[in-house]
Amino acid sequence: MATIASGELVGLPLRVRRRGPVGKVWRFVRRRPTGALGIVLMALFVTIAVISPMIVPFDANRSVGRPLQSPGTVDPRTGKTFWLGTDAVGQDVLSRVLQGSQISLAVGASVILINVTLGTLLGMVAGYFQGPVDYVIQRSGEVWSAFPELIALLLIVSLLGTPHTTGGNLLSIAFDLRNLIFAFTIGAVFGGSRVVRGVTLALKQNDYVLAARAIGATDTRIILRHLLPNLMPFVIIAATAGLGAVILGEATLSFLGLGVAPGTPSWGQDLSGRNRLFFREAMWVALAPGTAISLTVLGVNLFGDALRDILDPRLRGARGRG
Amino acid sequence: MTSYLVRRLALLIPVLWGAGTLVFVLLRLLPGDAVTTLLADSQNAGDIEQLRRELGLNEPLAVQYVQWLGKAVTFDFGDSLLSRRPVLAELRQALPISAELALIATSITILVAVPGGVLAAARQDSVLDYAARILSALFLATPSFWLGTLALVLPAYYFGWIPPLKYTPLLDDPLTNLEQFLLPGAILGLGSAAVALRMMRSQMLEVLRQDYIRTARAKGLRGAKAIRRHAVPNALIPLVALFGNEFARLLGGTVIIETIFNLPGVGRLTVDAVTKRDYPQVEANVLFFALFFVLINLLIDLLYVFLDPRVRYV
Numbered sequence: 116m117a118t119i120a121s122g123e124l125v126g127l128p129l130r131v132r133r134r135g136p137v138g139k140v141w142r143f144v145r146r147r148p149t150g151a152l153g154i155v156l157m158a159l160f161v162t163i164a165v166i167s168p169m170i171v172p173f174d175a176n177r178s179v180g181r182p183l184q185s186p187g188t189v190d191p192r193t194g195k196t197f198w199l200g201t202d203a204v205g206q207d208v209l210s211r212v213l214q215g216s217q218i219s220l221a222v223g224a225s226v227i228l229i230n231v232t233l234g235t236l237l238g239m240v241a242g243y244f245q246g247p248v249d250y251v252i253q254r255s256g257e258v259w260s261a262f263p264e265l266i267a268l269l270l271i272v273s274l275l276g277t278p279h280t281t282g283g284n285l286l287s288i289a290f291d292l293r294n295l296i297f298a299f300t301i302g303a304v305f306g307g308s309r310v311v312r313g314v315t316l317a318l319k320q321n322d323y324v325l326a327a328r329a330i331g332a333t334d335t336r337i338i339l340r341h342l343l344p345n346l347m348p349f350v351i352i353a354a355t356a357g358l359g360a361v362i363l364g365e366a367t368l369s370f371l372g373l374g375v376a377p378g379t380p381s382w383g384q385d386l387s388g389r390n391r392l393f394f395r396e397a398m399w400v401a402l403a404p405g406t407a408i409s410l411t412v413l414g415v416n417l418f419g420d421a422l423r424d425i426l427d428p429r430l431r432g433a434r435g436r437g
Numbered sequence: 438m439t440s441y442l443v444r445r446l447a448l449l450i451p452v453l454w455g456a457g458t459l460v461f462v463l464l465r466l467l468p469g470d471a472v473t474t475l476l477a478d479s480q481n482a483g484d485i486e487q488l489r490r491e492l493g494l495n496e497p498l499a500v501q502y503v504q505w506l507g508k509a510v511t512f513d514f515g516d517s518l519l520s521r522r523p524v525l526a527e528l529r530q531a532l533p534i535s536a537e538l539a540l541i542a543t544s545i546t547i548l549v550a551v552p553g554g555v556l557a558a559a560r561q562d563s564v565l566d567y568a569a570r571i572l573s574a575l576f577l578a579t580p581s582f583w584l585g586t587l588a589l590v591l592p593a594y595y596f597g598w599i600p601p602l603k604y605t606p607l608l609d610d611p612l613t614n615l616e617q618f619l620l621p622g623a624i625l626g627l628g629s630a631a632v633a634l635r636m637m638r639s640q641m642l643e644v645l646r647q648d649y650i651r652t653a654r655a656k657g658l659r660g661a662k663a664i665r666r667h668a669v670p671n672a673l674i675p676l677v678a679l680f681g682n683e684f685a686r687l688l689g690g691t692v693i694i695e696t697i698f699n700l701p702g703v704g705r706l707t708v709d710a711v712t713k714r715d716y717p718q719v720e721a722n723v724l725f726f727a728l729f730f731v732l733i734n735l736l737i738d739l740l741y742v743f744l745d746p747r748v749r750y751v
Binding site: 149254255257258260261262263264265266269270271273274359363366367370371383386387391394395398401404405408409410411412413416417 | 448451452453455456459460463464466467468570571574575577578579580581582583586587589590593594686689690692693696704707708711712719722723726727730731
């Protein structure tokens with residue numbers, strides 16, 4: 116849809132193409148096909164996580180049929196189909212995969228939200244004021260990074276107790292899983308604050324900070340009004356990059372039997388325990404949760420990459436990066 | 438340079454002290470202790486008390502801490518509460534396994550990521566570039582435990598092949614040993630290669646736009662040679678840190694892959710020790726991991742003096 120812009124009125128051969136919403140979406144899809152795929156996968160993941168209690172065909176927490184039924188088997192009692200088969204204890208694989216998304220999203224999103232708030236705050240304080248606060252944060256970060264990650268998670272989760280959730284909405288699941296979320300948050304905050312600190316150190320050298328100080332702006336005002344908005348792109352980029360890692364981390368911990376309590380529908384959990392004994396005969400039990408993890412993390416990462424291309428000022432305009 | 442080295446080495450002390458104290462405190466806070474594991478079936482309170490006294494677990498925490506710290510500074514970590522063997526002996530037994538795995542994995546990472554990243558960048562937006570990017574995005578998103586599971590299940594299902602599941606030391610039977618290590622090494626290596634390839638590619642893209650590449654081409658260097666001689670070495674500089682870090686991380690053990698492929702490495706040793714509350718073993722393993730981690734990072738930083746003439750430490 117091309118309209119003639121006012122440029123022509125003053126004799127300039129200026130034609131500006133105005134795009135409608137559909138045109139804009141189409142342009143984005145053409146320019147960043149992987150980013151578009153990421154957004155679709157992300158949207159699918161979030162939607163399924165939110166509505167899964169309503170759409171699961173069977174109760175995901177209970178044995179609803181005979182064990183190890185192959186995909187497409189019809190349950191003789193209820194007449195319903197096990198589209199992805201049943202697992203080692205006769206639970207419906209599809210229901211568990213759908214409901215497992217709730218745990219991934221609840222843990223992932225909570226950790227990232229806390230990390231964005233806390234990590235940004237700590238990083239800005241450390242980078243802006245430097246001095247003793249900075250020293251303590253930096254040294255604690257060093258100790259933490261020299262600590263084997265999985266062992267740290269394992270220690271914290273065993274200390275606080277393996278969390279159990281009976282499902283429900285995302286908020287109540289996140290509350291049930293607070294121990295797990297706390298364990299992941301510690302490591303994430305150290306990493307996140309380090310990124311923010313580095314950027315803050317660079318940003319505060321800018322003339323506009325000096326100008327603000329010259330007209331008498333307080334530290335709080337400089338941090339909130341001048342530094343924070345300029346920091347946001349980096350924070351958003353670091354946060355999406357972290358989301359995939361947390362989802363993988365939760366799956367890994369649950370796979371080891373150290374994340375959510377046994378029996379809870381979680382992708383990592385479904386790839387371990389009794390199910391493992393039957394993977395050779397009943398491959399669908401292994402394929403479904405694993406594919407779910409891969410597609411979700413792939414979606415999150417692609418989405419993050421597209422976001423980085425758009426938000427990172429150094430990459431703005433660079434096409435087909437990363 | 439010397440004063441830099443001294444300062445960096447001095448930094449080891451607070452890091453090791455911090456990591457050691459952290460693990461000491463966290464372990465003691467965990468419910469239960471080694472005695473509960475050892476005498477799980479025994480109902481005799483007298484037995485339990487006696488064993489606790491023998492192992493020094495009934496002292497006040499502060500006393501235990503001071504005793505532990507005093508010994509730890511002389512690298513005496515005591516005996517495992519479970520096997521009663523020195524913890525360092527246990528660690529020495531597990532370390533070669535994790536080291537071999539780390540070496541194979543890191544080699545695979547370098548062999549895949551460097552040429553892959555260079556080709557993808559040199560032929561930007563070609564089919565090859567897209568293939569490399571999509572593959573690395575997929576590998577990045579696939580958890581190693583699922584890949585490990587598939588690597589065991591699929592060949593068994595289609596070809597009836599299962600990798601040897603009893604650990605054979607390299608010197609006893611090199612072929613069986615390699616057959617056993619190659620698959621887990623490849624899974625770990627390809628996982629890291631996904632990250633490294635993306636980084637190599639974006640580094641190359643940045644370097645290829647530099648003036649010195651244009652100069653090299655202007656003076657008549659063929660494309661491939663300009664890339665090999667001038668672009669690749671410069672693009673590789675930041676990746677050295679990545680490879681080094683990855684190696685250090687793998688040396689600390691990879692619980693998942695070691696568990697799936699039944700390799701008794703450091704990762705499994707540590708997790709077993711945590712679940713059985715074998716305090717000295719966990720403490721020693723964590724401290725050695727921290728030591729390796731800091732030293733390897735220092736080594737990388739020193740390497741930069743040679744790799745990048747702009748880097749100077751004073």
